[in-house]
Amino acid sequence: MLMAAIACALFAADIALHIVFIVRGKETPRCLTKALLMPLLAVSLLLLWSALSTAPLPWLVLLGIIAGCAGDISLLDHHHRIGVPLGLVFFSAGHVLYLIQLLRLTPPPAWWLIAAVVAVYGAGAGVTYKKLYPHLPGLMRIPALLYMLLLCVLSAAAAIAAFTVFQAGAFVLWAGTLAFLLSDTVLAFEMFCGETAHSHLKVMIPYIAAQILISAGFMLCLAF
Numbered sequence: 338m339l340m341a342a343i344a345c346a347l348f349a350a351d352i353a354l355h356i357v358f359i360v361r362g363k364e365t366p367r368c369l370t371k372a373l374l375m376p377l378l379a380v381s382l383l384l385l386w387s388a389l390s391t392a393p394l395p396w397l398v399l400l401g402i403i404a405g406c407a408g409d410i411s412l413l414d415h416h417h418r419i420g421v422p423l424g425l426v427f428f429s430a431g432h433v434l435y436l437i438q439l440l441r442l443t444p445p446p447a448w449w450l451i452a453a454v455v456a457v458y459g460a461g462a463g464v465t466y467k468k469l470y471p472h473l474p475g476l477m478r479i480p481a482l483l484y485m486l487l488l489c490v491l492s493a494a495a496a497i498a499a500f501t502v503f504q505a506g507a508f509v510l511w512a513g514t515l516a517f518l519l520s521d522t523v524l525a526f527e528m529f530c531g532e533t534a535h536s537h538l539k540v541m542i543p544y545i546a547a548q549i550l551i552s553a554g555f556m557l558c559l560a561f
Contacts, residue, residue, distance in 0.1 A: 338388045338389075340384050340388075341381065341384035341385045341387075341388045341389075344377065344380045344381040344384050344385075345381045345385070347377055348374075348377040348378055348380075348381050351370050351373050351374060351377055352374065352545055354366070354370050355367065355370035355371055355374065355541065356538065356541070356542070358370060359535070359537045359538045359541065360535070360538065367537065368413045371409050371410075371413065371541070372406070372409060372410050372413075374406070374409065374545065374548075375402050375403065375405045375406035375409060375548065376403075376406055378402055378548055378549065378552060379399050379402040379403060379406075382395075382398070382399065382402070382552050382556065383399060385556070386556060386560055389560060389561075390556075390560035390561060392559055392560050392561075395438060395555055395556075395559055395560075397434045397435070397437055397438040398434070398435065398438055398551075398552065398555045400431075400434050401430075401431040401432075401434035401435045401438075401551075402431070402548065402552065404427050404428065404430045404431035404434065405427070405428065405431045405548060407423075407427040408423075408424045408425075408427035408428040408431065411423040411424035411427055412424040412524075415524070415527065415528050415532075415536075416528065421477075421528070422477075422480065425480055425481075425484050428484070428521075429483075429484055429487055432487050432488055432491045433487070435491055435551060436490065436491050436494055438555065439491070439494050439495060439498055439510070440494065442498065442502070442558055442559065443494070443497065443498040443501060443502065444501055444502065446497045446498075446500075446501045447501075450497055450500055450501065451497060454493045454496050454497050455493060458489045458492065458493045458496075459489075461489070462485055462486060462489045465485065465522060466481075466482060466485060469481070469525055469526065469529065469530075472526075472529040472530045473529055474529075477529075481525065484521075485521075488514075488517060488518060488521060489518070491514055491517075492511070492514035492515060492517070492518055495507070495510050495511040495513075495514045495554075496511050496514075498510070498511070499511040502558075504557070504558065505557060506553075506554050506555070506556070506557025506558035506559075507554065507558060508554075509550050509553050509554035509557060510550065510551055510553075510554025510555060510557075510558065511554070512550050512554075513546070513547045513548070513549070513550030513551035513552075513553075513554055514547070514551065515547075516543045516544070516546045516547035516550060517543075517544070517547035517548075517551070519543045519547075520540050520541075520542075520543035520544035520547055521544075523536075523539050523540050523543070524540045527539070527540065
């Protein structure tokens with residue numbers, strides 16, 4: 338348990354330093370601390386799980402976090418012509434891994450719940466994409482749409498799971514996917530509609546919260 342506590346403390350310290358470096362405009366330390374976020378989260382989850390549970394380790398979740406690390410590094414520059422599509426690929430892979438793990442723990446839901454959730458997320462995705470579309474470069478319009486739909490599928494599946502199993506862990510996980518939607522929506526508008534003040538901060542706070550909540554949600558659902 339001591340090693341898990343140390344890992345969590347290092348993760349918390351890295352989050353704090355990352356936010357400080359964003360606010361102070363220190364680019365190199367910002368990039369370094371960002372690159373360390375997901376590895377430290379993965380190690381923290383691994384050690385906490387090993388200390389508190391005898392359940393099998395959630396390898397799909399851990400791989401999803403590592404995919405997020407690769408996405409973070411790819412998107413250190415939000416306007417890099419290679420880094421941006423690479424980031425989409427890595428984060429998409431992470432979402433698929435999360436989704437597979439989520440579907441494994443969700444019993445068959447009621448049809449009306451599926452219909453209601455799909456209607457809500459479909460409407461939200463449609464409105465968001467309509468506002469973003471005029472600002473997207475031609476080559477990014479389809480990839481951006483596919484990525485948005487994938488993230489909406491993940492969050493919709495989490496919502497369905499939450500209202501089907503009705504457990505705290507499932508609601509925590511759903512909250513994490515909503516934070517991910519917020520972070521990526523802000524990132525998309527910052528990238529393609531023009532950056533505003535403290536753009537990195539607006540993206541990273543909900544993103545870090547998203548990954549923590551998703552990890553915590555899976556742990557609550559699977560470890561105990």
